Amino acid sequence: MRVAIAEDSVLLREGVARLLGEAEMDVVAQCGNAEELLSNIRSHPVDVAIVDIRLPPTHSDEGLRAALEIRSRQPEVGVLVLSQYVELGLAMKLLADSADGVGYLLKDRISDVKEFIAAVQRVAAGGSAIDPIIVSTLLSRRRTDDPLEQLTPREREVLDLMAQGNSNQGIADKLVITLRAVEKYVSSIFTKLRLPSTGTESRRVLAVLLFLRN
Amino acid sequence: MVASALAAGVDRRAARAPPRSSLAWVIAIAGLAAAGTSCALALMSEIAAELGEPLVIAMLTVWLTLSYVLCGLFAWWRRPASGFGRLMIAAGFATFGSTLSMASSDVPFTIGQALDLLPPVLFLHVFLAFPDGRLRGRVVRMLVASSYVAAIGLELVRMSFGEFGPHNLLAVQAKPGLSDAALKIQLTMISVFCLTGIAVLVARRWRAGRPLRRSIAVLVDAFAFGLVMIAFLLVSAAFGGPWVPQIRWGTFAALALAPLVFLVGLLRARLARSALGDLVVELRADLAPSDLRDALARALRDPSVELAYWLPEFATYADVDGRPLDIADLGRGRATTLIDRKEEHVAALLHDPSLQDEPELLGAVTAAAGIAVENGRLEAELRARLEELRGSRARVIDAGQKERQRLERNLHDGAQQRLIALSLELSLLEQRLGGDSEATTRLDQARREIALTLEELRDVARGIHPAVLSGHGLEVALESIAARASVPVRLTVELDGRMEERLEVVAYYVVSESLVNIAKHARATRATVDIAREDGQIVVEVVDDGIGGADTERGSGLRGLADRVEALGGRLRIWTPRGGGTRIKAEIPCV
Numbered sequence: 001m002r003v004a005i006a007e008d009s010v011l012l013r014e015g016v017a018r019l020l021g022e023a024e025m026d027v028v029a030q031c032g033n034a035e036e037l038l039s040n041i042r043s044h045p046v047d048v049a050i051v052d053i054r055l056p057p058t059h060s061d062e063g064l065r066a067a068l069e070i071r072s073r074q075p076e077v078g079v080l081v082l083s084q085y086v087e088l089g090l091a092m093k094l095l096a097d098s099a100d101g102v103g104y105l106l107k108d109r110i111s112d113v114k115e116f117i118a119a120v121q122r123v124a125a126g127g128s129a130i131d132p133i134i135v136s137t138l139l140s141r142r143r144t145d146d147p148l149e150q151l152t153p154r155e156r157e158v159l160d161l162m163a164q165g166n167s168n169q170g171i172a173d174k175l176v177i178t179l180r181a182v183e184k185y186v187s188s189i190f191t192k193l194r195l196p197s198t199g200t201e202s203r204r205v206l207a208v209l210l211f212l213r214n
Numbered sequence: 215m216v217a218s219a220l221a222a223g224v225d226r227r228a229a230r231a232p233p234r235s236s237l238a239w240v241i242a243i244a245g246l247a248a249a250g251t252s253c254a255l256a257l258m259s260e261i262a263a264e265l266g267e268p269l270v271i272a273m274l275t276v277w278l279t280l281s282y283v284l285c286g287l288f289a290w291w292r293r294p295a296s297g298f299g300r301l302m303i304a305a306g307f308a309t310f311g312s313t314l315s316m317a318s319s320d321v322p323f324t325i326g327q328a329l330d331l332l333p334p335v336l337f338l339h340v341f342l343a344f345p346d347g348r349l350r351g352r353v354v355r356m357l358v359a360s361s362y363v364a365a366i367g368l369e370l371v372r373m374s375f376g377e378f379g380p381h382n383l384l385a386v387q388a389k390p391g392l393s394d395a396a397l398k399i400q401l402t403m404i405s406v407f408c409l410t411g412i413a414v415l416v417a418r419r420w421r422a423g424r425p426l427r428r429s430i431a432v433l434v435d436a437f438a439f440g441l442v443m444i445a446f447l448l449v450s451a452a453f454g455g456p457w458v459p460q461i462r463w464g465t466f467a468a469l470a471l472a473p474l475v476f477l478v479g480l481l482r483a484r485l486a487r488s489a490l491g492d493l494v495v496e497l498r499a500d501l502a503p504s505d506l507r508d509a510l511a512r513a514l515r516d517p518s519v520e521l522a523y524w525l526p527e528f529a530t531y532a533d534v535d536g537r538p539l540d541i542a543d544l545g546r547g548r549a550t551t552l553i554d555r556k557e558e559h560v561a562a563l564l565h566d567p568s569l570q571d572e573p574e575l576l577g578a579v580t581a582a583a584g585i586a587v588e589n590g591r592l593e594a595e596l597r598a599r600l601e602e603l604r605g606s607r608a609r610v611i612d613a614g615q616k617e618r619q620r621l622e623r624n625l626h627d628g629a630q631q632r633l634i635a636l637s638l639e640l641s642l643l644e645q646r647l648g649g650d651s652e653a654t655t656r657l658d659q660a661r662r663e664i665a666l667t668l669e670e671l672r673d674v675a676r677g678i679h680p681a682v683l684s685g686h687g688l689e690v691a692l693e694s695i696a697a698r699a700s701v702p703v704r705l706t707v708e709l710d711g712r713m714e715e716r717l718e719v720v721a722y723y724v725v726s727e728s729l730v731n732i733a734k735h736a737r738a739t740r741a742t743v744d745i746a747r748e749d750g751q752i753v754v755e756v757v758d759d760g761i762g763g764a765d766t767e768r769g770s771g772l773r774g775l776a777d778r779v780e781a782l783g784g785r786l787r788i789w790t791p792r793g794g795g796t797r798i799k800a801e802i803p804c805v
Contacts, residue, residue, distance in 0.1 A: 009627065011635040019642060053685070059623065060685040084630050085672060087682045088697050089690030108668050111637035111661055113645060137694060142702045144740065213697075 001124055002046040004029035006037035006066065007082075008056050016050065016110060023117045032056065034066035041070065041077060048078035048124035052107075053090070067094060071102065078123035082107045086131045088138065092213065095128075099165070099206040103129030118170070128165035128202045130209065135163040138212035150192045158185040163208045167201050232294040238287055245283030245306060249276040252313035259316035275313045277470050278333075282306030285473035295573060297347025298340075302473060305336040323381035327373060331365040334404060334444045337469060338411045341438045344476060346570070354414055361407040368400035401452035405445035412441050437475050440468030490578050497586045504534050506586055510563065513579050520544060520564040523587065531562060553580045555588040607781040608716075615679075615716060622679040630671055637664040680722060688718045688745065695726050700733035701741050701758070708746040717804055720778050721745060721754045724786070724800045727771050728756035736760025736796060747804065751784070754800040763792040775800070 003025050007013040010032075017027045029040040033056045041049055049070055053063035067079045071094075078101035081094060091104050103123040109131070110116045119129035139148065139160060151159065154175075161171045172182045190197050195211055198204045233241070256272035283306035290299025312333055314326025339358050342349055349355045372378075375396065376388030415438050443465045450458045493513035497506075511519040522531035522539045531539040541550060541562055549567040553560050563583065569576050644657045675681070683691040689707040696703040712718070725743050732738050738760030745754050766772045766788050775798075776786040784802030 009631045009635070012631055012638070015635050015638040015642075019638060022642070022645070054626070054681075064686065084626055084634075085676065085682055087686070087690055087694050089693035090682070090686060092693070093686075093690065107634050108637065108665055111634065111641045111664070113638075113641045137697050141697045142700065144702050 001025045001048070001121070002028050002044075003120070003124075004031065004037060004041050004046045004049045006031040006034060006049065006055060006063065007052040008032050008054075008059075009052075012052075012107075012110075019110065019113060019116070020120070023113075025117075025120070034062040038066055038069060041074065045074060046077055048080060048101075048120055050080045050082060050120065053081055053083035064090060064094070068096075071096075075101070078102065078126065080105065080120060080123045080129065082110070086133050088134055088213070091130060091134045092209070095206055095209065097206075099128040099130075099202040099209070100200075101126045101128070101202070103165070104134065105129060105131045106133060119165075122165060122167075126200075126202065127167070128205045130164050130205060132160070132164055135160050135209075135212075138163070138209065141212070147193055151189065155185050155189050155192070158182060159189050159208065162186065162189075163205060163212065165202065165205050232291045233287070238291065241283065241287055241303060245280055245287075245303075248283070248307060248310035249279040252276065252279055252310050252316075255313055255316040258318075274466055274470065275309070279306050279310045279313075281470065281473040282309060285477045289477055293573075295346075298343060298476070299347070301340060301343055301347050302476065305333075305340055308332045308336050318381065320381045320383050323378075324373070324383040327378050327382065328366060328369055328384075331369055331400070331404060332362075333469070334408065334448070335361040335365040337444065337472070338408055338441060340472070340476070341441060342411055342414060357407055357410055357414070361404060364400055364403040364407065368396055368403070372396045372400070398452045401448040405448045408441040408445040408448075412438060437468055437472050440465060440472065443468065490575065490582070493579060493582055497582055506583065506590070507534070510579060510583055513582075514565060514569055514575065516566045516569060518548070518564075518566060521583070521587075522562045522564065524559045524561055526559075551576055551580050553584045553587060555584045560584060560587045560591065604781070604783060608783075611778065611781045612716060615719060618679040619684065622675050622681055625671060625675045625678070626681065630668060630675070633664050633668050633671070637661050637668075640664070680719075683718055683722050684715060687712050688721055691718075691722055692725055692743065692745075695729060696743060699729045699741065701738050703729065703740070704742045706742070706744045706746075708744075709752075710747070713752065713804055716782065717752055717802055720782055720784075720802060721752060721800070723778060724754045724775055724798065725756060727775050728798050731764065731771070732756075732758045732760065732796075735764060736762075738795070751801050751803045754802075755797065757795065757797045759795045761792070762790045762794045762796050764788065764790040764796050766790065772798070 003020055005013055005016055005020075005027060007016065007030075013030050013032075017030055020027050028044060028046060029037065031037040031040060034051075037049060037051065049067075051063045051067050051070075053067075054060070055062040055066070063081065063083075067081050070077050070079050079094075080103035081090075082105055083090075084107050086104060086106050094102055094104050101123055103119055105116075105119060109119070123129050139156065148156065148159075157175060158171055161174060166174065168179055168182045168186065172179045175182070187197070189195075193211060195207055198207050252275040253272045256275050257268055259268070259271075282302050286299045286302025286304075286306060288299070289296070289302060293299060308329060309332075311329040312326055312331075314322040315330050317323045317326060335358075338361055339349075342354055342358060349358055370384065372393045373382050373384040374386045375390070375393035376382070376385040378385075443461050446455070447458065447461050447465055449455060450461070490513055493509055496509045507519060507521045510521060511517050520533075522533065522541050522544070524530075525532050525536075528538075531541050533539050541564065544564055547567075548564050549570050551563045551565065551569075553563060561583070563580055565576075640657050640661050644654055647653050647657070680691055682694075688709065692705055692707065696705040713721075725745075729741070729743075732741055736758045738758035741756065741758040743754075743756050745752065747753075764772070772786075772788060779786040779800045779802055782802050784800060786798070786800045788796065788798050790796040
């Protein structure tokens with residue numbers, strides 16, 4: 001698996017590269033700014049690009065713009081955006097109309113190596129990885145006539161993991177239940193929330209996030 | 215220089231004092247005694263009997279003496295700066311002196327006879343000297359002096375020719391022919407002088423070239439035509455003429471009423487009170503500088519009034535628009551009154567010289583104008599200071615903002631990155647350790663500590679400066695806040711693109727602080743946040759359906775919000791009726 005990294009802190013950049021290397025991923029580019037990253041992956045496409053949202057020169061939205069540009073120009077390249085703060089508004093901007101091959105995680109998550117590697121792999125494979133903070137913000141959001149109230153606690157847990165981009169198998173592993181049980185919960189959730197069942201997992205992520213957002 | 219010279223002139227005028235009360239009493243009692251004496255003389259006199267109506271003559275002499283003396287006294291008291299009152303007193307006593315000619319003893323008769331023709335000349339003098347008691351111009355002074363010479367000098371000459379009966383102490387040699395000729399010359403001269411006086415008055419009015427400022431001046435002028443009657447009377451007496459008795463009574467009436475007319479003319483200022491009241495009312499309203507001049511012109515009834523502002527830093531006068539004025543040039547033929555406030559010269563008023571005869575009116579108007587001018591100046595100064603203050607407040611806030619951004623950046627690039635790297639390092643170490651469960655557990659524990667620290671740091675950093683705002687704008691920054699709010703929030707942001715950062719920061723704090731307040735105090739079930747650009751300003755409105763009655767001064771942080779909004783020249787308004795929800799609206803101008 002080919003990976004490109006854009007991160008201006010050398011310490012972190014090398015740490016992530018080492019981490020990915022140890023997971024037998026091929027870090028083909030380590031860049032200090034967005035432009036370097038864009039030109040690199042244009043000439044040498046990768047499976048996934050890991051991008052810090054704050055990059056030189058202004059440290060404002062360069063990382064996000066680079067991520068959006070990759071998503072529109074090279075949809076086959078997965079983009080995992082890392083940030084020291086996660087914002088609902090940015091998540092929705094990043095997802096726009098598709099959750100295919102996109103991730104948005106708090107930077108802290110890289111230290112949970114197993115989870116992080118799984119997220120990178122998911123994004124590289126066209127899936128999604130949405131930070132738990134985003135999902136919990138959406139789930140805890142106050143609503144009038146809250147449809148989430150109809151869900152059982154277990155269904156809420158499943159919804160949470162589903163919105164983060166986990167596959168049914170991933171959810172089953174995390175909750176230590178059978179795949180069959182997960183499928184049952186998922187279909188119950190979709191019925192209760194009156195969501196049309198969707199094909200892929202990433203489409204399901206977008207549908208759930210959009211539902212929760214409104 | 216000009217200002218101080220003018221000020222000195224004004225001071226000198228003001229220094230004239232009214233008569234001391236003892237002196238006033240002496241004059242009044244002397245006037246009464248004189249009037250009593252002439253009354254008695256008239257009643258006993260043969261001449262009066264010859265003229266018919268001795269009682270009328272007696273009353274007339276009493277009236278003429280008393281009215282001139284008392285009116286003169288009053289005028290002196292009310293208008294100490296003007297010599298006119300003293301002139302009137304002199305005229306009163308001169309009238310009395312002339313009535314002594316009705317006495318039957320030698321000395322009084324001789325004195326009375328010598329002063330016999332003094333009253334008409336005094337009358338001329340009084341008219342020419344109205345209203346300030348001074349004779350203006352060499353010609354006029356010569357005219358009056360010649361009249362006195364004709365009235366008294368020629369009278370003495372005639373008396374030396376042995377006329378006027380046995381009581382004439384001055385008779386030297388009887389020369390009836392010469393005396394008769396002298397009388398004709400004398401009366402003709404006085405008549406001519408009276409007519410010349412009228413001509414002078416007419417010319418004066420003509421030269422003034424402005425509509426008559428005061429209707430009372432017309433009245434005074436009308437009485438001046440009494441001079442024409444005197445002239446006619448004297449010529450008739452010398453050469454014989456028609457209607458002598460009628461004209462004589464008319465002249466007496468004019469002479470008798472004149473003191474009252476003069477008095478009213480002099481004290482006219484009292485009648486100007488209402489005009490002054492109007493001025494004060496006008497000044498109280500928010501008066502534009504150009505309207506101030508018009509208001510002053512109306513109050514002074516002088517359309518030619520001009521107001522020159524003194525600019526101390528340039529040591530010059532300027533008009534309303536700041537154009538320099540040469541008041542020495544402008545003031546030619548006009549009077550200048552200085553307007554001072556708190557011992558500082560602020561302006562000069564150029565006006566018709568005749569206004570100087572109404573010092574109360576002028577004083578009151580200039581005092582009122584002084585307040586208005588000073589108010590205007592203070593207001594301008596205050597506005598300038600306010601502008602400066604607003605600027606410096608905005609600069610302070612900007613500087614604070616930059617400092618906060620810098621701090622947040624340092625935290626982000628420093629401590630936070632290092633902690634993440636450290637946590638990552640621990641993870642990698644953990645993987646290397648393989649199966650050592652105790653070490654793994656302790657490393658896990660350490661990583662959790664780091665995660666908590668990072669979380670706290672993140673909160674601190676966000677509190678210092680919401681970096682997402684700088685990076686991604688208001689809408690993105692507010693979405694999380696709205697989602698995390700304690701009540702359902704409908705967020706509507708209608709902005710085309712980004713705004714100046716300090717505007718975004720203020721708008722952000724208005725929303726976040728309002729939502730915190732809603733969570734703490736409002737007991738609301740929902741809220742709306744609307745942000746839009748309207749007419750060159752950003753309007754931020756946060757409305758909840760809670761209990762209202764928010765404390766806008768303490769605790770709620772609303773005061774601090776208002777400060778932030780006002781520092782950018784905006785305003786924050788809060789409607790929070792008890793039981794009616796709370797509505798917070800910030801309007802911030804965007805350039």
